[in-house]
Amino acid sequence: MIAKLFFGLIGLAVAPVLGGIIAGLDRRVTARMQSRFGPPLLQPFYDVLKLLGKRPSAVNAWLVLCSYLTLMSSALAVFLFFFQADLLLIFFVMTIGAVFQVMGALSVNSPFSQVGAQRELLQMLAYEPLIIMVFVGIALKTGSFSIENIYALEQPLLFSLPILFLALGVALTIKLRKSPFDISTSHHGHQEIVRGLLTEYTGPQLAMLEIAHWLDVVLILGLCSLFWSTGMIGMLVLLAATYFVEMLVDNISSRLTWQWMLTRVLAPTMVLCLVNILWLYTL
Amino acid sequence: MKFDLQQWINTGRLKSPWVAHYDCGSCNGCDIEVLACLTPVYDVERFGIINVGNPKQADVLLVSGTVNPRNRVVLKNLYDQMQHPKAVIALGACGLNGGIFQEAYNVVGGVDKVIPVDVYVPGCPPKPEAIIDAVVVALGKIKEQLEKADRGQAVNG
Ligand code: SF4
Numbered sequence: 001m002i003a004k005l006f007f008g009l010i011g012l013a014v015a016p017v018l019g020g021i022i023a024g025l026d027r028r029v030t031a032r033m034q035s036r037f038g039p040p041l042l043q044p045f046y047d048v049l050k051l052l053g054k055r056p057s058a059v060n061a062w063l064v065l066c067s068y069l070t071l072m073s074s075a076l077a078v079f080l081f082f083f084q085a086d087l088l089l090i091f092f093v094m095t096i097g098a099v100f101q102v103m104g105a106l107s108v109n110s111p112f113s114q115v116g117a118q119r120e121l122l123q124m125l126a127y128e129p130l131i132i133m134v135f136v137g138i139a140l141k142t143g144s145f146s147i148e149n150i151y152a153l154e155q156p157l158l159f160s161l162p163i164l165f166l167a168l169g170v171a172l173t174i175k176l177r178k179s180p181f182d183i184s185t186s187h188h189g190h191q192e193i194v195r196g197l198l199t200e201y202t203g204p205q206l207a208m209l210e211i212a213h214w215l216d217v218v219l220i221l222g223l224c225s226l227f228w229s230t231g232m233i234g235m236l237v238l239l240a241a242t243y244f245v246e247m248l249v250d251n252i253s254s255r256l257t258w259q260w261m262l263t264r265v266l267a268p269t270m271v272l273c274l275v276n277i278l279w280l281y282t283l
Numbered sequence: 284m285k286f287d288l289q290q291w292i293n294t295g296r297l298k299s300p301w302v303a304h305y306d307c308g309s310c311n312g313c314d315i316e317v318l319a320c321l322t323p324v325y326d327v328e329r330f331g332i333i334n335v336g337n338p339k340q341a342d343v344l345l346v347s348g349t350v351n352p353r354n355r356v357v358l359k360n361l362y363d364q365m366q367h368p369k370a371v372i373a374l375g376a377c378g379l380n381g382g383i384f385q386e387a388y389n390v391v392g393g394v395d396k397v398i399p400v401d402v403y404v405p406g407c408p409p410k411p412e413a414i415i416d417a418v419v420v421a422l423g424k425i426k427e428q429l430e431k432a433d434r435g436q437a438v439n440g
Pocket residue numbers: 309310311312313347348349374375376377378382383406407408409
């Protein structure tokens with residue numbers, strides 16, 4: 001128990017640094033794909049530090065409260081993951097953060113923020129069932145929702161749940177808000193209803209949401225890593241490959257509508273998930 | 284070694300100037316040059332410069348074109364919405380003093396008639412290199428501001 005607690009705290013300390021470096025790498029590799037040179041690796045840290053130093057001027061108290069709650073729930077979710085807690089608990093904690101982020105955006109009258117918040121709700125509607133399906137698959141395979149049991153497996157989950165891994169990849173793209181799913185907000189400064197969801201978050205609040213986003217990325221990559229729980233090297237290769245494909249897809253696709261996301265992506269992926277789960281039963 | 288958060292924040296400020304661009308009725312010549320800076324040829328992201336559409340998240344305001352009585356209110360409003368520390372860059376002959384439209388009945392004149400300007404970029408239109416250089420000079424101005432503030436009192440922003 002003490003060892004697990006220790007592990008959780010270490011994970012919580014390392015995750016923001018790791019998330020920032022992943023974001024920096026992402027921006028660099030994206031720039032190379034567009035035949036640009038790209039920003040320094042530490043650019044995300046510079047951005048966040050600068051935002052933290054801005055004079056606070058939030059429009060209302062809700063925005064401030066919501067950004068704190070979002071950051072806290074993301075941090076708690078990461079802690080619980082490294083603590084090897086229950087998968088469903090992690091999922092619910094993660095959802096709380098996402099909901100508060102939307103609440104903050106909805107508390108302002110700005111139409112950009114409002115539209116962005118509505119779209120973010122739709123995006124949540126798209127990735128949450130997928131993640132639940134993945135957890136159900138894992139539970140059917142290992143017999144419980146606990147992360148510990150996954151590490152007890154002898155064969156990587158990827159072999160028995162390949163389609164669910166694909167679904168997790170789709171959920172990752174939606175959660176990361178990468179093209180074609182950068183519908184509620186975009187990482188590129190000027191795009192999609194002036195960054196929709198994030199329009200009204202400024203200075204320190206924006207910095208907190210950025211850190212929360214890094215934590216979310218680490219958490220979801222952590223969930224991906226569960227699919228190769230038997231070896232460190234295999235796990236790293238799997239994660240690197242997954243994230244590289246994310247970046248590739250981001251750069252070769254254009255933004256699509258939420259209708260497309262729900263009808264052409266969510267529905268077929270759910271069916272494929274069911275196929276994978278049925279296949280588990282027949283084995 | 285002392286852990287100095289303020290020092291880190293100042294480093295961040297100098298390495299991540301986010302730019303908001305407002306077109307006060309320019310002929311589009313200057314605007315095209317601003318956009319040229321974002322292309323792979325000039326790639327301003329190397330310096331951490333990002334073109335954001337939102338004054339509330341921006342550090343540097345790029346203004347192009349002639350100010351007229353209609354849009355001076357908007358310009359002032361945008362400037363007020365930006366959070367400290369911030370800098371303003373006036374682009375092109377029009378931004379400096381009205382340029383070739385100086386004498387028109389509806390032209391107020393340069394951007395500095397409405398808001399304080401830190402850097403002036405001459406040219407009609409200015410070259411992209413000059414615009415990138417202006418942002419770097421503006422960072423120097425912000426740094427000066429910060430140092431002055433540090434000597435006076437420890438202010439946050
Ligand atoms: S300075 Fe020249 S290019 Fe720029 S807006 Fe004025 S007339 Fe157009």
